Amino acid sequence: MSVDFWINVGVLAGIYGIFTLGLQLNAGFTGLLNFGQAGFMAIGAYSVGIFVVSWGLPLWLAFLLAVALAVAAGMLVGISALRLRSHHFAIATIGFAEIVRYTLQNAEFSGGNQGLIGFDDDWRSVNEWALSKLASVELDAYTQLPLLLAIWATFLVLLVTMELLQRTPWARVLRGIREDEDATAALGKNTFSYKLQSLGIAAALAAIAGFFVSLNITYLYPTVFDPTFTFFGYAILVLGGLGSYTGVALGSIIFWVLLEGTRLMETSLSAGQQSSLRFVIVGLSLILLSRLRPQGILGNRNELRAEP
Numbered sequence: 118m119s120v121d122f123w124i125n126v127g128v129l130a131g132i133y134g135i136f137t138l139g140l141q142l143n144a145g146f147t148g149l150l151n152f153g154q155a156g157f158m159a160i161g162a163y164s165v166g167i168f169v170v171s172w173g174l175p176l177w178l179a180f181l182l183a184v185a186l187a188v189a190a191g192m193l194v195g196i197s198a199l200r201l202r203s204h205h206f207a208i209a210t211i212g213f214a215e216i217v218r219y220t221l222q223n224a225e226f227s228g229g230n231q232g233l234i235g236f237d238d239d240w241r242s243v244n245e246w247a248l249s250k251l252a253s254v255e256l257d258a259y260t261q262l263p264l265l266l267a268i269w270a271t272f273l274v275l276l277v278t279m280e281l282l283q284r285t286p287w288a289r290v291l292r293g294i295r296e297d298e299d300a301t302a303a304l305g306k307n308t309f310s311y312k313l314q315s316l317g318i319a320a321a322l323a324a325i326a327g328f329f330v331s332l333n334i335t336y337l338y339p340t341v342f343d344p345t346f347t348f349f350g351y352a353i354l355v356l357g358g359l360g361s362y363t364g365v366a367l368g369s370i371i372f373w374v375l376l377e378g379t380r381l382m383e384t385s386l387s388a389g390q391q392s393s394l395r396f397v398i399v400g401l402s403l404i405l406l407s408r409l410r411p412q413g414i415l416g417n418r419n420e421l422r423a424e425p
Contacts, residue, residue, distance in 0.1 A: 124261045126377045128333055131268035134369040136326035137350040138279055138362060139319030144351075145359040146288065147315040148295030150203060152347050153194060153210030154323045156217040159342035161187045161324025162331040163227055169236035171226070176239035184324045190217075191320030195313040214344060222339035232338035240332050261333075268329050272366070275322065279362050291315060352403060358416020367414055375399055 136158060143149040164183035168174045174182070198209040221227040247263035256262055282288055293301035294308050302308045331337055349372070357368025379395040386394060406413070 120259060121261065122377075124259055124265050126373050127265050128261060128268055128329075129377070130369045130373040131265065131272045132326050132329050132333065133349060133353055133373065134272050134366050135268070135275060135329070136323055136346070137353045137357075137365045137369060138275055139322035140347075140350045140354050141359075141362055141365050142279065142291075142315055142322075143319045144354065145361075146283065146295060147291045147312060148298075149199075149312060149315060150207035151210050151316065151319060152207050152344070153212075153214040154319065154350060155342045155344060155346040156210075156214030157187045157191060157320040157323035158327035158330065158346065159214075159217050159221060159339070160190050160320075161327030162337055162342070163221055163233065163327075164324075165328055165331050166233035166236040166337050167226060169239075170233055176236070179236075180328050183328060184321050187320045187324030187327075188317045191317045192313060195316040199309060199312050199316070211344065214342075214347065218339050218342055221342075227339075228337075230338065232336055234336045236337075237332055237335050264329070264332060271325065271329075275325070276362050276366060283362070287311070287314075352399070355403060355413055356406060358413025360417045361413070361415040364413055364415035371414075372399070375402060 136154060139154055139157075140151060143151040161183045164186045165176070165179045168179035168182055169176055172179075194210065194213050198206055198213075201209060223229055227233065244260070244263045247266075248257040248260065251257045251259075251262060290301065290306050290308075290311050293304075293306070294311060298308050327342075330341065334341065353365065353368040353372050355368075356372055357364030357366070376395060376399050379398055380391075382391065382394075384391055384394070410416075
């Protein structure tokens, strides 16, 4: 298979890695079962498209406003749903994500089912400049390489930032909420405020991932942001391990190499059957991992003691 194929796998792994950092913060460190991450991603991606196409804003400004809008959406969801416990909160966030998706699918401002296009001109200019620089090392033939480098540079910066954040007193309060929210509240901590902050940061990370999704596909349509995106994120979380941001990076790489690499299998099955077989293989791999190493590849077994 061509180098372009594996570059695209790397792009997907990086996007899902950024996306899953938010899930790690919520589920792995705060005990929040957030199943609405795809909704925040959709808000981020579509906001970029709308701000550029309809408002004529430059891409960088549209990106910043999109992240801010996603955080605001996270605050809104949190204020209305964080009083709920565990699985009820999970159901509420799934509902939020579906509301966002169906609104984008039917609203005129988002282009409905026809979607949005023409918002990536600024990125195309940057991409052409980057390819001209890569020509000196004979890598300009790989048109997706600048996007791969941008995604992974952003991912690594965010990963290091989240790792440093976990060493602060703020993060220790989040761990306390995950372990025993009532006991943490009894110590005088405003647990609602801390959970709201956790959800807001996760929404920002989802919006950043959504921005890169928009640059990757260059055409936004609602079905891109179905709940499968969030479920893939949780699969990566399980694979890499709870309580490990580095595990998110490793889990995302393994997940996408396994899922996309199985396209290379030569079988007598039809295209539909082989596509289903790929997911069967990934599913069996996750089941095997959960039996042999339930905490994930780089996870801490102690993290499993807390039940979100």
